Amino acid sequence: MTYEDGWQTLPTIPTADLHRDWQISGTNSTLSSGLDPTAVTRAIIVTGGKARDTWSYWIDFRNILSYAASSDPSIDDSTISILGPVFFSDVDITAGAAKSTNQLYWSKTGWFEGTYAEGDAENDKISSFQVIDEMVEHYTDRKVYPNLKTVIFASHSAGAQFVQRYAAMRIPTKDDDMLHFIAANSGSFLWLVEDRPVAADVTCTDVDRYKYGLTTGFPGYSTGDTNKIGREGIVERFRGRNVHYAQGTADEQAGDSSCQANTQGPTHLARGENFIDMLNANGGMPANHTMDWIAGAAHDNPPMYNSTALRTRLFKDATIASSGTRPARRKREPVPRLRYLRKTHELD
Numbered sequence: 001m002t003y004e005d006g007w008q009t010l011p012t013i014p015t016a017d018l019h020r021d022w023q024i025s026g027t028n029s030t031l032s033s034g035l036d037p038t039a040v041t042r043a044i045i046v047t048g049g050k051a052r053d054t055w056s057y058w059i060d061f062r063n064i065l066s067y068a069a070s071s072d073p074s075i076d077d078s079t080i081s082i083l084g085p086v087f088f089s090d091v092d093i094t095a096g097a098a099k100s101t102n103q104l105y106w107s108k109t110g111w112f113e114g115t116y117a118e119g120d121a122e123n124d125k126i127s128s129f130q131v132i133d134e135m136v137e138h139y140t141d142r143k144v145y146p147n148l149k150t151v152i153f154a155s156h157s158a159g160a161q162f163v164q165r166y167a168a169m170r171i172p173t174k175d176d177d178m179l180h181f182i183a184a185n186s187g188s189f190l191w192l193v194e195d196r197p198v199a200a201d202v203t204c205t206d207v208d209r210y211k212y213g214l215t216t217g218f219p220g221y222s223t224g225d226t227n228k229i230g231r232e233g234i235v236e237r238f239r240g241r242n243v244h245y246a247q248g249t250a251d252e253q254a255g256d257s258s259c260q261a262n263t264q265g266p267t268h269l270a271r272g273e274n275f276i277d278m279l280n281a282n283g284g285m286p287a288n289h290t291m292d293w294i295a296g297a298a299h300d301n302p303p304m305y306n307s308t309a310l311r312t313r314l315f316k317d318a319t320i321a322s323s324g325t326r327p328a329r330r331k332r333e334p335v336p337r338l339r340y341l342r343k344t345h346e347l348d
Contacts, residue, residue, distance in 0.1 A: 017032075026117075032062075041080075042151075045085070050109075089108045089111075110128075113219060151179050160185060161188060180318040212264075243290075249325075254266065
């Protein structure tokens, strides 16, 4: 069976505990075990990719942390907590991975745009963004983590889509200054302006509808907030947050194949380049946003986060300057002209 058929179980991971019904009933999370909360200074919240395999990403990050701590005496892994929330889909319920009788689940792609949980919990209106809010609240409880200084959200591909959109839509709290968002090789972006670098076919509608833009279609989690502050407020808030982009210079995969995503560019790399160009053309690169170009990395999580730049951001100093060299301008294959709207498409 594949992840498309549903996960049958959640794996047991050494140095980690599986928490069910935490922080919200019906959710599951993998959390570093054996740490003294009073010693923790840095928390990393990592989501899975399109396959909903948070545990795989958790293991990647833990392995990279072990390497970083062994090679850099200033990194102490006993002070770094890694937390991975699992966002199940209905196929995981059927296959058997979910054990809770009130298990929450989302559509296969809805969780990484902040939609509400589906099924019996639909009326409870629990957004995947709210799940992360609760985890932030857990870590920022000074009675439990009195020495915490930094919370980092990090992921790759579809998980990076989640991180970038959460960075834009998260409802502010008093602890926002300690939050950092790292999005690596995102399949598509929440675009800040209506213009796109690639013209849309006449049959491609809703190019600027959320999750691709900011005109309309916001998830319920964000409706009240967006009605109050509007597009300009969302953009201003996003530009003021600590957001870090990373692109593998060899990531020429197409990613999200929807016509809306294709207006951002034909590949992960092209979309990342175009997003940075869009920021620069509309007020300039925000002072607290960075871009790391990871030389030679393709569409693969470990080579991205085991790069010097992202290891440093994750485990030592998230505020370091942008790094790497943007690939030289080159002629790209044009985005195909779409003659119809696809009913299904791959998202990653």
